[in-house]
Amino acid sequence: MHEINAAVMREPEQLSYETVQLEEPKATEVLVDVRATGVCHTDYHAYTNPDTGRPIVLGHEGAGIVEAVGEEVTAVEPGDHVVLWVLPSCGQCEHCSAGEPYFCPTHAETRGSMPDGTKRLYDDDGSIDHFFSQSSFASKTVVPERSAIPIPADVPFEIAALLGCGVPTGIGAVLNTAGVRPGDDVAIFGCGGVGASAILGADLVGARRIIAVDIEERKLNEMSELGATHTINSSTTDPVDEIQELTGGVDYSFECIGRPETLEQAFESLGRGGIAVATTTKDTGTFEIDGGAFPRGVGIIGNMVGSIRPHEDIPKLADLYLDGRLDLDALLTDSYSLSELGDAFDALRDGEVIRSVVRPDE
């Protein structure tokens, strides 16, 4: 058993900073000393949702140093720097075998626990729920071996934490899910963490016109620095008209908010053969699209965490960062201590950040 510091949620929107017990890793698990964890809308949604199982330790975008490994672990060893990938996967099901670990049902089947259905977190009253088999708003965590992705040790931990979920969701939506090619025109609706990451991805791949759409001028200015070639403030300008006028319809549009109205706009902004990508995993609800558009060969598709294959893709993104080709520093707005997690959630709610991280060691 390890005594660790953790942000425990016992009631919705209430955090207590406690010392709790963490069990040793089992055979195929690793113990990680957490150095940074991204603060994501998925955490915030669980934080505010009265149906979230409690008590629970949230956090699913961790980065840190492997401290100990179970006896069957082969992929990492103590001392390795790792990104803790959001979605646990089994490595054996038909989706994992097909190179699509993002469709592995492991997480959906094991909410609140480790993939084997058991827990590693305890207080004096009993067990504490896990989040994505990770719970990294804590000084240490135990995760499945397959969730710990080794990366070069010279990537700062705050940047490594960005590679655990939200940023690859946006970059991967462009590179993997859509497969944008050099010269394609793209529009990005919503310029939070995922949208900003999609702009970085579009710039990386050499998209021609990269059109950022948001209602906040401040965010749009930031997107120009990340690579957006055009910006549209949709509080004053109709983005569909403007995009159609600029491009005749884009090849790909990315909806990065999770709202029915913006999904409709993303679809209506497409040119012939264009594809709209619903980038977030949020339940968008019902939306209306005009079936008369389909003879133009347009489509709309979902995006499961950027169709990322973490063991292949995360080290590549880390290398692109180290080579100066992927400006992840520009996405990092703020760093908080673990006991400031509530403040980090408030800033996320108020739209003040692109991405922020919590540093459990500070």
Ligand SMILES: [Zn+2]
């Ligand atoms: Zn699987």
Ligand SMILES: [Zn+2]
């Ligand atoms: Zn996330």
